[in-house]
Amino acid sequence: MKTYTLYLREELAHGWQDKAIFTWLQTMPGEIFRDKEGRRTLRFEVNQKSYFLKYHQGVGWAEIVKNLLSLRLPIISARNEWQAVQFLQSHDLDTMTLAGYGEKGWNPAKRHSFVITDDLTDTMSLEYLGQQWRDRPPSFTSKYQLIQKLAHIAGTMHKNGMNHRDFYLCHFLLDKSFAETNIYQPTMPIYLIDLHRAQIRQKLPRRWQIKDLGSLYFSAYAVPLTQRDLFRFIKTYTQLPLREALTQKADLWQQVKQRADTLYAE
Template sequence: MMCEKTLAVPDGIKQSLGGGDTFDALMQLQGKAFRDVKGRKTIQVQLAGNSYFLKQHFGVGWGEIFKNLLSFKKPILGALTEVQAIEKLDKLGIATTPLVAYGQRGSNPAHLQSFVLTRDLGDITSLEDLCAGWKVTTPDAGFKRRLIMQVAAIAKQLHENGVNHRDFYICHFCLDNTALPAVRLYLIDLHRVLIHAAPSFSANVKDIAALYFSSMDIGLTTRDYLRFKRHYRKQDASFWQQVETRAQKLYAKFNSAKFQDRLAKEKSLIR
């Protein structure tokens, strides 16, 4: 069977790689690791004097595909999912990591090799880091209000257009420090995004539950959560009850010894 190949790389990036096979060069490129898990790596690289983030996918294997299918989940096979997600968010006017290059090679779905190269956003801070000290030091009320409204507006825009992030945690919202005092947020890490033909109730519950879970320990008030609800899509009590139930389960799982051990092992691999 002939190997299928997709490649979209600007000439400037090709030249900075020094010739040869561009796909191989990008798949073999080394840099500062930010994530290194089975079948996938995210690194920061310098090319032609500029900083980029490169996600390299080395194949998920049949085991992962069957596991997803048995759970009635769509398997994520490589980088092109993120490419499509970036293009969709650009159309919706949601700021994210600018797409620079991408490629995919292979015909066997379990062993596809692929990559996506995005521009470094520069001086940004994740909301997880930004809000970490809010329990001790109360943030400016107006600033917090604008942040909550913008997060709700992004969630609303995604979900009204059938887009689900599926890793919708506050760590994937990043504040553009160069735009302050204005509040400009980027939504990043789109490799698991699903795009539906119409809004999905269950997928929206999962996204909002993940967002709620990840904000539980930053000192938000009841008024803060009500403000989010007002600026998100109008939902009935059933929706919010399902969000609450799922978020509490996520919180319990995250704080379990088993999950924390796994997290510590993953972090040790990129030190």
């Protein structure tokens, strides 16, 4: 059975109407960030507008088997990414904007697929919060509101059945003006990116919830957080009174801490 999916936003569809899209994207020139293991990631421009392309060329059966033997789910298509973008958007969470996606072929080892998103320009990664906040502590309000926002993103995502699998601060982007002002307001978007490993189910299994939260907590170890900061995250994430969140889900938070400590020790 042959599978074929193709979507291009109007400006790309018009500019590439004379091209065999999969063949064109497979070798299209641009600023390359990755080109190995069947995946090609690059930035390119069309009419002075910047985009990101992730092209999957099929990883082969050897790579699929190697991942399965290592108890890892192989990434065989860009479909994960575009469906995760659509999922986040449907739940009013900020993420990348789709400009195109496609997939062809029934054989998982040879399947070709791609996703194109608008380039998120003038943004910074939250990975730099540790150094920034050690040098310049934020106001209580900015810190509180940023923690609330991250907890809302994580809670909404998990409650509705999606896990990220690379849920670190480096995969959250916000306007780079934050690096200068150190002021965060609730109206400022925080974009969740790098969704190629995301999974979506009716209900999120506990182990994937722990892995996501443990990864996020580990990546925040360098950020000067207090116990009250952690409690604020927990309260917003669970949407429960703090006492209930800590007592009813005590084992969850203990396992999250263990996961974070394990990552730190590696």
